[in-house]
Amino acid sequence: MADPFTLFEDERPASSNAAEFTVSELSRAVKRTVEDGFGYVRVRGEIGGFRGRHSSGHCYFSLKDADATIDAVVWKGAWSKLATKPEEGLEVIATGRLTTYPRSSKYQIVVDNLEPAGLGALMKLLEERRQKLAAEGLFDEARRRPLPLMPRVIGVVTSPTGAVIRDILHRIADRFPAHVVVWPVRVQGETSAAEVTAAVQGFAGDYGGPRPDVIIVARGGGSVEDLWGYNDEALVRAVAASPIPIVSAVGHETDWTLVDHAADHRAPTPTGAAERVVPVRAECLATLADRARRLDTAMATHLRHRAEHLRFLSRGLPPGPTLVDPLRQRLDIAADRALAALFKQTADARHRWLVATRHLSPAIAHRPVERAGDRLAMASARLARAADGTLADRRAAAARTGARLSPHLLARPVADQRDRLARAVQRRDRVATHLLATLRHRLTGIDKLLGALSYTAVLDRGFALVRRGDDSTVRSAAAVGKGEALQLQFADGRVAVVEGSGPARSAAAQSPTPRRRSRKVDDRQGTLL
Incomplete structure (x- = not known):
């Protein structure tokens, strides 16, 4: 018999003349070899990846142990004949035939019978x-x-790239929009448990963001191996110790993990978790409006019943004067009795006072005053004697102190004060001399500036200033009227003139003739110069 693992009995040469096969021919040859070499086999392993029957009626799962995994299938016709139905994590002994699936180059076992192991x-x-x-x-x-009924902040611990977070966000936005904080983690693999644990503890601590009112731990479906991170002991303890309520939404409805048992609530799916944590806003508004309407109706009914009850009770009451008149009469009687009692008490008090003062006389009242006066006089005498003694002691002490002081001790402070006064006078003289020199220098500068700016310096250069009789200055020829009396002011005096006539010296201009060279007057310049 040929080796079942050999496709053909003759060895293929290593030359280029080796036979060529199509993929289909090779797959069929491998399939025949596997099926011929391994007919019915019994395989012991743990069921994994079981999700129930397919819509076609077939059932797919895998058998695994610590080192290997093999795919398994139960056809629709064999399902009803199985004494033990497959369950996730159940260790079984599967009986069937080994075959291959050419489309994916995989081998699998077609199970005909299952026995629990x-x-x-x-x-x-x-x-x-x-x-x-x-x-x-x-x-x-x-x-x-x-x-919480209406959480303002919702924390979600899941993968930021999967369909789970999109379903949660979409469902929350449809029902009751809230602020969602996503803590990104790996939901599968060796580090998933540690990352989810850190996220749960981080939301409960001070992570720098808003504190959630509720936390959703979510993940999509998967096998037991895929969800194994959510069975981690540290994660379960973190979920149980979290001060924030936690909703577990790991896997599908048939998937259970230890986090589901430790969480405050379990949702069958991530979408169900979103529905669990937030209400429907429209339903809340409708409920609020209905309760407000019912409250208004109840208040109106209550007030109406109270009013009717009050009217019913008021019918049994007597008229107002009937109730007040007896009380008014009692008040009048009590007032009369109080007045009589006041007079009686006053008379009794007067009588007691007279009885008590019957034995009193002015002499009895003067005795304490006289004794107090005597005590006051004695105290005054003692005070005067004490004051005289104190004054004498002070004088004697002053005399003794003066005797101990010598004249040269008294003269030393006087000499010191005289020296200080002399130094102060010298400093004053120096300051005064410096201040006068400074003021004299400033005054000289101002006098020079004033001389340079004064109009008299211009007059010294041969110019004249024209004035009217009231001493006002003439600034233009157009301002002078015909026949108007004017005065010409030179450096050495004034000359009175009349517009249109020759110059004539005034009494004020009888000063000596200046030592100037006479100038020839140009008739074209007028009579003002």
């Missing part, structure tokens, strides 16, 4: 961990907290 290693470990944590009280119903 006990719980798988993962399921056994999971059950032991669940019992341990349950014994500590982490799964008790009493510790579960209610969710």
Whole structure:
């Protein structure tokens, strides 16, 4: 018999004349070899990846152990004949035939019968961990907290790139928009458990953002291996110890993890978690409006009943004067009795006072005053004697102090004060001399500036200033009227002139003739110069 692993009995030469096969021919040859070499086999392994029957009626899962995995299929016709139905994590002995699936180059076992072989290693470990944590009280119903009715901030721990976060955001936006904070984590792999644990603890601590009112831990569906990170003991303890209510939405409705037991609420799907944490805004508004309407109706009914009850009670009451008149009469009687009692008490007090003062006389009243006067006189005498003695002692002490002082001790402070006064006078003289010199220098400068700016310096250069009789200055020829009397002011005096006539000296201009060279007057310049 030929080797089942050999496709053909003759060896293919290494030359280029080797036979060529199509992919289909090679796949069929491998399929025949596998099926011929391994007919019916019994395989022991743990069921994984089981999601129930397919819509076609077939069932797909895998058998695995610590080192390998093989795909398995149960056809629709064989399903009803199975004594043991497949379950996730169940360790079974599968009987069937080995074959291949050419389209994907995989081999698989077509199962005809299943026999239970006990719980798988993962399921056994999971059950032991669940019992341990349950014994500590982490799964008790009493510790579960209610969710807030309308959370303002919702924390979501999931992958930021998957369909889960999009479903949650879309559902929250449709029902009741709220602020969503996403903590990105890996939802599968070796580091997923540590990252989810850090996210749950980070939301409860001071991570620098708004504190959530509720936390959603979400992930899509998967096998037991895919969801194994959510069975981590550290993560379960972090979820149980979180001060913020947590909603678990890991996997689909048939998937269960230890986080689902430790969380305050479990949602079958991530979309269900979004529906659990936020209400429908329209329903809330409708409920609020309905309760407001019912409150208004109840208040109106209550007030109406109270008013009717008040009217019913008021019918049994007597008229107002009937109630007030007896009280008014009682008040008048009480007032009369109070007045009589006041007079009686006053008379009794007067009588008691007269009885008490019957034995009193002016002499009895003067005795204490006289004794007090005597005590005052004695105290005054003692005070005068004490003052005289004190004054004499002070004088004697002053005399003794003066005797101890010598004349040269008294003369030293006087000499010191005289020296200080002399130094002060010298400083004053120096300051005064410097100040006078400074003021004299400034005054000289101002006098020079005033001389340079004064119009008399211009007159010294041969110019004249024209004035009217009232001493006002003439600034233009057009301002002078015909026949008007004017005065010409020179450096050495004034000359009175009349417009249109020759110059004539005034009495004020009888000063000596200046030592100037006479100038020839030009008739064309007028009579003013």
